[in-house]
Amino acid sequence: MRKISLDKLNQLFSKIAETQTLYMPVDTKTGARYEKWEEGKELSDALNTVRSAKDFFFPQTENLMDFKMEGKNIEIIDTRNEAEDFVIFGVRACDVKSFEILDRVFLADPADSYYENRRNHGTIVSMACTRPVETCFCQTFDIDAASPEGDVVCHKTDDALYLEAKSDKGEALLNSLNDVTEDTDGSAVDEQVKTVHERMSRLPLASLSADAFGADKTKEFFDRPEWAELSQSCLGCGTCTFVCPTCQCYDIKDFNTGHGVKRFRCWDSCMYSNFTKMSAGQPRLTQVERFRQRFMHKLVYYPTNNDGLFSCVGCGRCLSKCPIQMNIVKVMKKLGGKSND
Amino acid sequence: MQEIKREILINKAKDLLADGTVDRVLGWKAGEFDYDVTPAVFNSADEIEGDFVWNGFCGANFSKYLVKETLKGDGKVLVFLKPCDTYSFNQLLTEHRFDREKVYAVGVPCNGMVDVNKIKEETDSVVSIDFDGGNTVVHTLYDGDLSLPTEKLLSERCVNCKSKKHVAYDELLGEDGEVCDSGRFDEVARLEKMTPDERFEFWQNELSRCIRCNACRDVCPACTCEKCVFDNPESPVENKAPANSFEEKMFHIIRAFHVVGRCTDCGECSRVCPQHIPLHLLNRKFIKDIDELYGEYQAGSVLGNRAPIVDYKLDDAEPSEAVERGDENA
Amino acid sequence: MIDIKEPLIPVVGVVTDIRIDTPDVKTFRVVTPDGKKAFEHMPGQCAMLSIPGVGEAMFSITSSPTNTEFMEFSIKKCGCVTQWLHSMEVGQQITIRGPYGHPFPVDTEFAGHDMLFIAGGIGLAPLRSVINYCRHYRDRYGKIDIVYGSRSMQDLVDYKEIIDEWSKDAGVNVHLTIDREQPEWDGHVGFVPNYVKELGFSTDKIAILCGPPIMIKFTLAGLLELGFDKTQVYTTMELRMKCGIGKCGRCNIGSKYVCKDGPVFRFDEIDELPDEY
Numbered sequence: 007m008r009k010i011s012l013d014k015l016n017q018l019f020s021k022i023a024e025t026q027t028l029y030m031p032v033d034t035k036t037g038a039r040y041e042k043w044e045e046g047k048e049l050s051d052a053l054n055t056v057r058s059a060k061d062f063f064f065p066q067t068e069n070l071m072d073f074k075m076e077g078k079n080i081e082i083i084d085t086r087n088e089a090e091d092f093v094i095f096g097v098r099a100c101d102v103k104s105f106e107i108l109d110r111v112f113l114a115d116p117a118d119s120y121y122e123n124r125r126n127h128g129t130i131v132s133m134a135c136t137r138p139v140e141t142c143f144c145q146t147f148d149i150d151a152a153s154p155e156g157d158v159v160c161h162k163t164d165d166a167l168y169l170e171a172k173s174d175k176g177e178a179l180l181n182s183l184n185d186v187t188e189d190t191d192g193s194a195v196d197e198q199v200k201t202v203h204e205r206m207s208r209l210p211l212a213s214l215s216a217d218a219f220g221a222d223k224t225k226e227f228f229d230r231p232e233w234a235e236l237s238q239s240c241l242g243c244g245t246c247t248f249v250c251p252t253c254q255c256y257d258i259k260d261f262n263t264g265h266g267v268k269r270f271r272c273w274d275s276c277m278y279s280n281f282t283k284m285s286a287g288q289p290r291l292t293q294v295e296r297f298r299q300r301f302m303h304k305l306v307y308y309p310t311n312n313d314g315l316f317s318c319v320g321c322g323r324c325l326s327k328c329p330i331q332m333n334i335v336k337v338m339k340k341l342g343g344k345s346n347d
Numbered sequence: 348m349q350e351i352k353r354e355i356l357i358n359k360a361k362d363l364l365a366d367g368t369v370d371r372v373l374g375w376k377a378g379e380f381d382y383d384v385t386p387a388v389f390n391s392a393d394e395i396e397g398d399f400v401w402n403g404f405c406g407a408n409f410s411k412y413l414v415k416e417t418l419k420g421d422g423k424v425l426v427f428l429k430p431c432d433t434y435s436f437n438q439l440l441t442e443h444r445f446d447r448e449k450v451y452a453v454g455v456p457c458n459g460m461v462d463v464n465k466i467k468e469e470t471d472s473v474v475s476i477d478f479d480g481g482n483t484v485v486h487t488l489y490d491g492d493l494s495l496p497t498e499k500l501l502s503e504r505c506v507n508c509k510s511k512k513h514v515a516y517d518e519l520l521g522e523d524g525e526v527c528d529s530g531r532f533d534e535v536a537r538l539e540k541m542t543p544d545e546r547f548e549f550w551q552n553e554l555s556r557c558i559r560c561n562a563c564r565d566v567c568p569a570c571t572c573e574k575c576v577f578d579n580p581e582s583p584v585e586n587k588a589p590a591n592s593f594e595e596k597m598f599h600i601i602r603a604f605h606v607v608g609r610c611t612d613c614g615e616c617s618r619v620c621p622q623h624i625p626l627h628l629l630n631r632k633f634i635k636d637i638d639e640l641y642g643e644y645q646a647g648s649v650l651g652n653r654a655p656i657v658d659y660k661l662d663d664a665e666p667s668e669a670v671e672r673g674d675e676n677a
Numbered sequence: 678m679i680d681i682k683e684p685l686i687p688v689v690g691v692v693t694d695i696r697i698d699t700p701d702v703k704t705f706r707v708v709t710p711d712g713k714k715a716f717e718h719m720p721g722q723c724a725m726l727s728i729p730g731v732g733e734a735m736f737s738i739t740s741s742p743t744n745t746e747f748m749e750f751s752i753k754k755c756g757c758v759t760q761w762l763h764s765m766e767v768g769q770q771i772t773i774r775g776p777y778g779h780p781f782p783v784d785t786e787f788a789g790h791d792m793l794f795i796a797g798g799i800g801l802a803p804l805r806s807v808i809n810y811c812r813h814y815r816d817r818y819g820k821i822d823i824v825y826g827s828r829s830m831q832d833l834v835d836y837k838e839i840i841d842e843w844s845k846d847a848g849v850n851v852h853l854t855i856d857r858e859q860p861e862w863d864g865h866v867g868f869v870p871n872y873v874k875e876l877g878f879s880t881d882k883i884a885i886l887c888g889p890p891i892m893i894k895f896t897l898a899g900l901l902e903l904g905f906d907k908t909q910v911y912t913t914m915e916l917r918m919k920c921g922i923g924k925c926g927r928c929n930i931g932s933k934y935v936c937k938d939g940p941v942f943r944f945d946e947i948d949e950l951p952d953e954y
Contacts, residue, residue: 035623036556036622036623037623053471056621056622057558066558066559070685070686071685071686073729073730073772075729075730078766078768078769078770079770080689080729080770080771080772081689082686082687082688082689082772084686111923111924112924114923114924116682116684116922117684118684118685118922118924119682119683119684119685120685137471137472137488137489139471139472139473139488140379140380140472140473140474140488141380205488208488209488210379210380210474211379224931224932224950224951225951228931228951228953229951235387238387238388239385239386239387239388239412241562241565241566241619242565243560243561243562243564243565243566243619244558244559244560244561244562245558245560245562245619245621247560248558248559248560248621249558249560249621254924254926255925255926255927256919256920256924256925256926257919257925258685258733258919258920258925259732260727260729260730260731260732260733262730267729267730269729271685273558273559274919274925274926274927275560276926276927278561278578279578280578280580281917281927282916282917282927282928283580283917284756284915284916284917285755285756285757285759286755286915287890289916289930289953289954290953295953299929299953302931303926303929306932307929307931307932308932310931310932311932325379325383327621329562329565329566329618329619330385330386330407331378331383331384331385332385333383335379336378336379336385580757581757
């Protein structure tokens with residue numbers, strides 16, 4: 007394990023930025039967000055960024071390809087040029103876990119080469135949480151906020167940052183930082199992890215359980231009458247899906263620039279009324295079906311296809327962002343029976 | 348913090364259910380942490396007794412829900428309306444968006460609603476909240492109990508409350524208030540004084556955060572089209588994400604144009620924006636312009652009123668006036 | 678099973694022939710600019726066709742893989758993309774990617790069996806690929822029955838091929854029907870589900886259904902009445918698709934993605950899915 011005192015963090019960042027693009031959460035008036043680090047920017051202590059870290063691998067909008075149209079002829083132009091290595095610094099345990107959940111979709115055969123390319127170029131430096139809040143429920147999904155996964159795992163104490171490599175990529179990154187870090191044992195970290203575990207056990211949602219849900223339970227939950235009540239005031243907006251680190255539905259659209267056609271991919275939402283609309287019909291006619299789809303996907307369908315892994319990481323973004331304050335916790339409590347209390 | 352107590356609303360709802368005036372109640376439902384209140388339909392006295400909430404977090408404007416709710420069943424629905432909600436209620440009625448006969452509207456006085464984000468600027472965790480006189484007591488995980496003056500926590504639209512007077516109801520609980528002399532156009536005036544470049548910079552910065560979740564549109568009581576132009580595959584502007592930064596701005600500007608003269612300035616758009624974009628300022632700019640060019644006009648204040656923008660008069664402002672004003676601002 | 682390095686990037690295809698099948702169905706022949714097939718496929722698989730600037734949509738490949746020269750798509754005009762395709766002229770380039778989805782188990786579960794194909798309207802399009810595959814490898818299959826119906830005689834897709842080729846094959850019986858009487862029609866009149874019951878097939882065969890949902894519903898009921906088991910009956914499904922590779926998230930029925938796990942399903946498999954299609 008390596009360590010660096012907090013007053014030297016800037017040296018650490020500028021060292022990383024010498025060879026790779028460095029992104030980290032910084033505070034803004036409207037909450038923390040990932041920004042490219044440059045001299046003067048400070049690492050935010052915020053628990054979560056407003057937008058999740060999925061943008062780095064699955065951006066909201068991306069140009070997939072261009073088309074040149076001439077008469078009856080079409081030329082397809084591959085527009086990709088992303089070849090830069092980058093480091094995402096300070097990713098919380100929940101968001102790190104979301105990458106595994108996204109990987110299982112995007113990297114499943116046939117892999118999405120756009121996503122895969124970014125994934126290969128990115129190094130994840132995670133940051134253990136110290137002050138989880140009332141909207142946190144990562145432990146419901148067996149995520150340890152105090153000891154996240156990642157290529158490099160960081161723990162921040164009052165005076166120092168502790169760094170530990172967990173992969174070859176992480177090893178390489180840490181080795182390149184030997185000039186500015188020093189060797190240390192993990193005792194300070196162990197102490198902090200203990201404190202945070204104790205804090206996590208006292209969180210209001212600490213006893214929320216997902217045990218009622220999981221693989222192959224479609225029939226058990228699909229026709230439950232509670233869906234109507236749960237979804238009755240849903241606006242059908244995409245806020246939950248767009249702030250969610252694991253939502254990965256997308257649309258592919260063409261945009262005629264006047265000089266050619268750009269085909270781009272953008273986030274889409276199963277909550278939208280036109281998501282499944284075809285010229286021939288619409289399998290999800292009302293918001294009840296759309297709402298059900300989103301939560302069935304996270305709690306049943308995804309686990310069915312992915313060895314029981316849930317497609318929620320308990321980051322709590324939907325809890326704080328839904329315009330009508332409906333969210334997966336309320337859904338789980340309503341449908342899962344005696345989960346809490 | 349609200350003068351009128353939850354019990355009064357609950358009793359009213361139970362009475363109206365019991366005497367058959369209504370068969371369901373549109374109200375606010377308790378969540379996990381006091382601040383996460385959800386709009387809900389209550390069907391029985393038991394449901395109301397258990398989960399009905401009336402506190403400083405009942406910001407949701409129910410008027411738009413009536414469009415769909417009144418299409419269900421034959422009975423009347425009871426809706427509780429804060430003063431600002433009654434303007435949207437009237438405006439929707441003016442546009443014939445729901446059947447007035449299917450609604451029993453009870454006006455509720457309001458002292459303003461709290462913006463939980465302002466609490467979260469003071470502490471990172473909010474386990475529960477009590478209102479104690481003029482103070483909001485926040486029980487936190489790490490900072491103990493914080494007692495904060497409620498007036499410092501009010502959401503922007505409540506700080507600049509336009510009216511404590513109900514403009515539509517079947518019945519009123521408590522005393523009605525007056526139309527307020529608010530400073531709601533101050534920020535618009537500040538933006539107007541900017542140079543075009545500064546103003547562009549301001550909006551560029553604000554709108555660049557948009558994630559196109561459509562929450563602003565979907566919550567907006569003025570946006571009740573059955574099929575929004577932005578969702579219609581037959582429309583050339585249908586899209587789910589901006590292909591470039593120009594489009595990103597256009598979505599909000601087009602939307603502001605679409606609600607001109609119909610926006611009551613209820614502020615729901617800004618309340619629900621996950622990115623805290625001050626969308627209400629776009630609408631207020633239009634309202635301020637209408638006030639200045641055509642005389643004061645408050646959408647929804649009178650049932651059946653025609654907005655000046657769709658009501659031709661001989662002495663209407665000429666388009667050139669707007670252009671000249673634009674030059675002055677440039 | 679899909680071997681596509683760039684699953685979202687299409688190749689250019691040239692439309693070399695356009696056949697007008699019915700007032701709203703045309704069949705397009707597509708090859709690459711150097712005159713080859715864009716890729717190999719199996720019966721029941723689909724491809725994404727697109728006109729840049731208009732959109733991309735999923736279509737079943739109606740030609741048989743045994744056709745070594747080109748691919749064909751029979752397409753009904755019903756939305757933006759299909760309207761554009763219908764307005765094309767020969768020589769127009771489009772883009773094509775695929776193949777997507779699981780094919781019919783023509784070489785395994787179907788092998789050695791009598792086959793019963795039942796189609797309504799444009800529903801013949803996905804079956805044509807299987808029918809021609811079975812005809813090509815005639816000795817691998819038993820007797821072949823084809824029941825096909827449409828609104829009118831003019832709405833029968835591939836009519837010429839059915840009359841000139843299919844009905845002339847040994848061991849192939851074609852049963853055509855149209856919904857309403859027409860002066861120039863001397864064949865059967867009536868809806869497909871009833872016709873199937875009237876014909877009364879023995880249950881020792883594999884049945885494949887494709888057509889409008891209402892036809893599927895009643896034909897399946899009829900087959901079950903005749904004694905068929907759901908494990909003997911197949912269909913191919915269609916929902917809105919964007920990626921074709923099970924990632925964009927919109928064509929699922931429960932945990933199954935039509936583009937990846939389908940489009941071919943057996944009815945006992947469909948029973949396991951929630952009713953949302």
